[in-house]
Amino acid sequence: MTVQPAREHRRTRQRAAVDEVLDETADFISAQELHALLRARGAGVGLATVYRTLQTLADDGRVDVLRSDAGEAVYRRCAREEHHHHLVCRSCGATVEIAGPTVERWAKSVADQHGYADVSHTLEIFGTCPRCAA
Amino acid sequence: MTVQPAREHRRTRQRAAVDEVLDETADFISAQELHALLRARGAGVGLATVYRTLQTLADDGRVDVLRSDAGEAVYRRCAREEHHHHLVCRSCGATVEIAGPTVERWAKSVADQHGYADVSHTLEIFGTCPRCAA
C-alpha cells in the first residue's frame, strides 16, 4: 500500500463552499447558521450536507467543535493543528486560541493519580473581551 | 430552626423525589433517566416537572450540569459547594471531583493577558476508570 497522505474525500462545490465560509469566519458558527449563510449567499447547500461536511471535518480534526450554552454544536477552523483551547468572548464570540502545556500535564497527572487511563479533556475559558467591555 | 436563609421554593413530593434520587446517585444522570427511574420506582413525576426541577436546582447552584458527548444535559449533586471540576469515566460514568487551584490561576492569567474580563471556564477530564479498564 502506498502512503495515503489524506485524500479520503472528494472535492465538491458544496464542500468548497462550507470550507470557504469557515475560512472567512473567525468565530464559532453553528451548522444552522452556516447553512443559512450559504443560502443567503446564493450558493445553497442542503442542510444535511452541511451537517455531514462539518462532521467529516471534525472527525478529521480539521475544525474544532464545542457546545454552546444552548447545547448547540458550533464549529470553527483553527489555526493550529495540535491540541489547544479557546478563550471565547461571551458577548461577541471573538476567540483566542490558547496552548496550555501546564494544564495538559496537570490533567494527565490528576487522571493518573486516580488510575484513569486513556485521558482526554475539554477546557474552554469564557469572558468579556476588551472591545465588548468598553 | 427558625432562620430560613433562602426558602424561595416550595417543598413538594415531586421535588423531594428528585432530590432523593440525586442523593443516591453518584454519577451524572440525565433528566430522561431520572424521569424513567422515578416512574419505575412508583413515585411517578411528570417529565416537564423533572426538567423544571433540575433547572431550578442548577440555577441555584445545587447541582452541577454538564453536557454528555451526545449533547444531552446531565446532572449531579456535588459534595463541595465551591467551584470544582470532574474526572469522569467514559465507560461507566464514575466521577471524581477535582479541585484545581493551579488551573484556576492559569485560566485567570491567560484571560488577563488578553484583556478578557468576567472570566469563567469549563473543564472536564474524561478517561477510563480502573474498574472499567480491567
Place this chain on the structure above:
DNA sequence: ATCAAGACTGACAACCATTGTCAAAACCTC
C-alpha cells in the same frame, strides 16, 4: 381548621437541532 392567593404539576403539543433515507446527480477510472 379554613381560606384565598398563587406557586406547582402533568399530560400533551410544539420546537428545533440533528440524523436517517433513498433516488437522483456528480465524479472518477477505464
Place this chain on the structure above:
DNA sequence: GAGGTTTTGACAATGGTTGTCAGTCTTGAT
C-alpha cells in the same frame, strides 16, 4: 462514454427540551 462509487438534497423521523394551561397543592394568614 460506460460503469461503479460517492455525494447530494428534499423530506421524514428522532429525541431532548420547552411551552401551555387548567387543575392541584403549599403556604401564610385568619
